[in-house]
């Protein structure tokens with residue numbers, strides 16, 4: 001292999017580039033990214049960076065002395081993958097030929113239709129989004145967060161600490177029920193009420209009102225919630241449109257085997273855009289978490305360099321963390337399919353506990369609130385389980 | 387400065403013992419029976435490495451998975467970027483002692499700011 005192109009210059013792309021060099025790949029390495037920035041860390045965008053506790057320099061993922069001997073093509077989008085020519089088309093008209101391709105284009109924040117062009121309305125995915133939101137939060141006033149998922153909850157928590165008046169609107173009856181299940185979703189989202197942040201559940205959003213700047217969120221029940229700033233936190237969709245017609249199978253992101261290989265030889269996918277087969281779950285799973293984007297490229301790059309002659313290992317169970325209202329929330333495994341969840345340590349009342357999800361008696365997931373040590377032990381056990 | 391940590395017999399293999407000094411330091415007893423001491427606080431954020439995941443001569447931070455080499459303090463991958471200090475371990479009469487390094491620690495930005503009297 002003489003040229004490998006990595007498309008997407010964020011966590012998964014950088015991890016893949018590092019894995020390539022670590023695993024002895026010595027050829028030409030091109031990293032293509034549509035943002036103008038070098039790889040930066042996203043989790044702080046809803047936490048310390050939004051709060052003003054850390055600055056842009058602290059977000060850098062690369063070390064100062066790091067040199068991957070890569071060509072960085074930044075500020076340019078990939079628009080297509082030509083399988084026959086083995087070339088990546090760029091928006092600026094260039095073609096980059098490559099024998100190996102790493103797809104790491106991540107995901108983009110979903111928006112609400114009809115909210116374009118209204119000032120004060122934000123999504124949060126990129127550094128530029130975070131800068132704009134930070135400026136608006138500095139005006140104070142009333143913030144309405146649409147979506148009670150992890151990013152929405154973190155923004156609410158950060159804005160609360162900044163002194164804003166915060167309301168969270170969630171269409172589902174219980175926030176976080178998808179990833180955590182009903183019971184634990186309810187317990188974690190009770191953090192909002194602990195801090196006097198209003199949580200409106202089971203009600204959809206009809207639209208926004210305002211002339212040039214948003215002034216209210218209109219609910220489907222006819223109510224309006226006054227707002228000076230609105231954050232739309234309704235999930236993300238994988239950035240794979242550029243691959244249409246390339247022969248790469250797209251199904252909730254790039255469909256991959258258990259080692260990130262796509263159906264096209266020499267092409268792997270990693271990070272938030274990749275829908276990997278998960279042998280533990282017996283199904284494809286697109287994992288939108290930091291640690292997966294960080295860890296899994298190692299296995300995918302090994303498969304790429306060995307031309308698929310490696311046996312895919314079993315990846316560690318998915319893991320994510322969240323920080324809300326000063327509480328560290330950690331979760332590993334799959335909650336779907338669990339038939340019981342029990343608190344093994346601590347109590348849910350003081351938001352300091354460890355809960356284990358089981359299916360037919362076997363642990364399949366674990367949730368910790370302010371329990372890093374125990375959580376780490378359980379996570380290890382979960383990974384060791386067959 | 388030499389500080390007594392705990393009795394060797396009280397620190398099973400695979401476990402860590404945290405010394406509540408400022409900044410805190412932890413002694414790790416590896417599965418192979420080796421002893422190492424490093425700064426306990428991750429250089430990324432306020433996490434205790436004694437709560438982490440010990441494997442071979444590496445400890446993985448309990449929050450965001452950066453791994454630190456117990457022998458050198460070096461960090462492998464983001465989000466942490468700076469190494470932790472290592473300290474010399476001496477065992478005398480079954481008692482573990484730590485000789486605290488004279489180098490400056492690499493504290494995470496949130497703690498460094500707090501010590502400087504700035505925002506947490």
Ligand SMILES: Cc1cc2nc3c(=O)[nH]c(=O)nc-3n(C[C@H](O)[C@H](O)[C@H](O)COP(=O)(O)OP(=O)(O)OC[C@H]3O[C@@H](n4cnc5c(N)ncnc54)[C@H](O)[C@@H]3O)c2cc1C
Pocket residue numbers: 007008009010011012013032033034035042043044045046076077078079104105106107108124125126151239242270271272273287288289290291293319320321322323
């Ligand atoms: C605000 C926020 C907070 C988060 N907090 C947590 C947390 O607390 N814990 C946790 O586990 N996870 C968290 N995450 C998730 C974590 O950040 C992601 O899982 C991780 O960033 C995924 O990395 P990635 O490289 O796959 O994708 P991304 O980080 O999305 O990077 C993809 C890159 O590819 C670029 N790109 C897209 N299309 C193209 C194209 N056609 N051509 C060229 N470049 C393209 C994008 O612009 C982007 O720069 C958070 C995410 C956000 C946004």
Ligand code: FES
Pocket residue numbers: 428429430431432433447448449450451452464465466
């Ligand atoms: S706190 Fe240790 S890696 Fe983040």
